Amino acid sequence: MHTVKIEAVLGDITLQDVDAVVNAANRQLAGGGGVDGAIHRAAGARELREACRPLAPCEPGDAKATPGFRLPARWIIHTVGPVYRDGRHGEAEVLANCYRRSLEVAEQLGARSVAFPAISTGVYAYPRREAAEIAVRTPRGRPGTVTLVRLVAYDRETWNLYQELLGG
Numbered sequence: 001m002h003t004v005k006i007e008a009v010l011g012d013i014t015l016q017d018v019d020a021v022v023n024a025a026n027r028q029l030a031g032g033g034g035v036d037g038a039i040h041r042a043a044g045a046r047e048l049r050e051a052c053r054p055l056a057p058c059e060p061g062d063a064k065a066t067p068g069f070r071l072p073a074r075w076i077i078h079t080v081g082p083v084y085r086d087g088r089h090g091e092a093e094v095l096a097n098c099y100r101r102s103l104e105v106a107e108q109l110g111a112r113s114v115a116f117p118a119i120s121t122g123v124y125a126y127p128r129r130e131a132a133e134i135a136v137r138t139p140r141g142r143p144g145t146v147t148l149v150r151l152v153a154y155d156r157e158t159w160n161l162y163q164e165l166l167g168g
């Protein structure tokens, strides 16, 4: 049994040299803005859209995999985060499910290293600190074949939160 290492980096998820990158997608898996747009552009928008079409819809908290196409990563795991309202509509549970399900799918693929963006903290307006707590806590101590979880912050505030919560 391996213990999973959790690390935080500041950077662009499309450049991560890992087995699988997670995408913060929408239910239709149709591409969009933010990290979703960046992943679609970098992977190859046409191929990725075609690969996603038969997998849609993806419910919030669930995750589905496609090839990584032109990304350094071999797979893309598309998950759909919660739209944040007031924290009383099960948002935390759905966000934790995104991390949990993405790791399950990674296991099924045989991926050993997985990079996550800060799911739901952009357009979906999840408060950064609460989201970072879930991102750090959910993969912790998880048994299985994934040995590296890399939390990719795109802004310094998120990176600082990850460092603080990881005790770095």
Ligand code: AR6
Residues within 6 Å of the ligand: 011, 012, 013, 014, 024, 025, 026, 031, 032, 033, 034, 035, 036, 037, 038, 081, 117, 118, 119, 120, 121, 122, 123, 124, 125, 126, 152, 153, 154, 155, 158
């Ligand atoms: N690498 C890593 N992180 C990034 C990158 C990047 N290249 N670009 C943005 N981020 P968002 P959501 C960060 O809005 O809130 C899309 O249109 C960004 O700073 O991408 O889950 C989908 O189609 C933020 O911290 O995703 C959905 O409709 C984080 O990624 C909707 O947005 C997530 O921001 C999903 O919204």
